[in-house]
Amino acid sequence: MTLSTINITDRDHQIAKLSAIAVALSLVEFFFPSPIPGVKPGIANIIILYTIFKFDLRMGIWVSLIRVFVTSILLGSFLSPTFFLSLSGALFSLLSIIIFRNLSPKYFSLISLSLIASLAHIAGQFIIVRLWIIPHNGIFYLLPIFIVSAFIFGLVNALVTSKLLQLNSKK
Amino acid sequence: MILIKKILQSSKSVKFGDWFVITLFCALIIISTKFLWSLPQGEYLEIYKNNKILATYSLNQEITKEINGTKGKTKIIINNGKVRFSSSPCPKKYCIHQGWINKANQTIVCIPNQISISIVGVKRGYDTINY
Numbered sequence: 001m002t003l004s005t006i007n008i009t010d011r012d013h014q015i016a017k018l019s020a021i022a023v024a025l026s027l028v029e030f031f032f033p034s035p036i037p038g039v040k041p042g043i044a045n046i047i048i049l050y051t052i053f054k055f056d057l058r059m060g061i062w063v064s065l066i067r068v069f070v071t072s073i074l075l076g077s078f079l080s081p082t083f084f085l086s087l088s089g090a091l092f093s094l095l096s097i098i099i100f101r102n103l104s105p106k107y108f109s110l111i112s113l114s115l116i117a118s119l120a121h122i123a124g125q126f127i128i129v130r131l132w133i134i135p136h137n138g139i140f141y142l143l144p145i146f147i148v149s150a151f152i153f154g155l156v157n158a159l160v161t162s163k164l165l166q167l168n169s170k171k
Numbered sequence: 172m173i174l175i176k177k178i179l180q181s182s183k184s185v186k187f188g189d190w191f192v193i194t195l196f197c198a199l200i201i202i203s204t205k206f207l208w209s210l211p212q213g214e215y216l217e218i219y220k221n222n223k224i225l226a227t228y229s230l231n232q233e234i235t236k237e238i239n240g241t242k243g244k245t246k247i248i249i250n251n252g253k254v255r256f257s258s259s260p261c262p263k264k265y266c267i268h269q270g271w272i273n274k275a276n277q278t279i280v281c282i283p284n285q286i287s288i289s290i291v292g293v294k295r296g297y298d299t300i301n302y
Contacts, residue, residue, distance in 0.1 A: 104188070106186075107186055107187050107188035107191075108186060108188035108189060108192070109186045109188075109189055111186075111192070112189050112191075112192040115192050115193065119199075136278075138276055138277075138278055140207050141208070141276070143203055144203045144204040147196075147199060147200050147203055148200055151196050151200060
C-alpha cells in the first residue's frame with residue numbers, strides 16, 4: 001500500500017471554504033424564482049471577486065471552477081447544456097479578469113473588473129448558445145436584456161464585494 | 172435603492188476609471204438596443220421543412236398555403252405583409268397561438284410537424300438582370 005503524499009495546506013482549506021460558500025450561494029440562487037427566465041443575479045460571483053481581491057487570482061480561478069463543477073453535480077446538470085453554459089461563462093469571465101487585472105488600481109477599482117467580467121460572462125454564454133444550442137441569429141434579439149442585467153448585477157455584486165472587503169479589513 | 176445608496180456612500184471606492192467603464196457599458200446598452208431591436212418590415216417569407224428551405228414567398232399578397240409536414244398538413248396564411256399559422260396537426264398549437272408576425276427575422280416554429288417559417292428583409296435588389 002502506498003501512502004498518499006498530498007500535503008493539505010492552509011491555502012487548500014481556504015479554497016475549500018470559499019468554494020463551499022460559493023456553491024451554497026449558487027444553490028440558493030437556483031431555487032430563487034427569476035422574473036425573466038435566464039436572467040440570474042450570479043451572487044456566487046461575489047465570493048469569487050472577494051477571493052481574487054483578498055487572496056490572489058489563482059485562488060479565484062480555483063474557487064470559480066470548483067463552484068461550476070460542484071454546483072452542476074449537486075443539481076444534476078453535469079455535462080448538460082446548462083453546465084456548459086455555466087462553464088463557458090465562468091471561463092470567459094476568468095479570461096477577461098486575467099486580461100484586465102493589470103489595470104492601474106489608481107483609476108480602476110473592482111467595480112470595473114466586475115462589470116467587464118459580467119459582460120464577458122454573457123459573451124461566453126452567447127457564443128455557446130449561438131454555436132451549439134440555438135444556431136439561429138434570432139437570439140441576438142435577446143442580447144440587450146442580458147447586457148442590461150449584466151450591468152445591474154455586475155454593479156451590485158461589485159458593491160457588495162467592496163463592502164465585504166471593507167468589513168473584513170476593519171477587523 | 173436605499174441599500175444601494177448606503178453601500179455607494181460607505182464604499183467610496185468608485186474611481187475615475189470606473190465611471191469610464193460604466194459610461195462605456197451604458198453606451199453599449201444603448202447601441203445594442205438600437206441595433207438589435209429595430210427590426211425592419213419583412214419582405215419575404217421563407218418556409219422551412221426539416222431545416223431545409225422549402226419555398227420562399229413574397230409577403231405582399233393574400234394567399235393560403237398548405238404544407239405537408241411529418242405529421243400532417245399545416246396551413247399558413249399570408250395577408251399583405253403579415254403571416255400566421257392557421258391550422259396545424261400538432262397537439263399544443265403553440266405555432267397558431269403565436270399569431271401574426273410581420274417583422275424581419277421573426278419566426279414561428281412548429282416542432283412536432285417540423286415546419287418553421289421565418290421572415291427575411293429585403294432579399295435581393297432585382298428580380299432579374301439582363302445583359
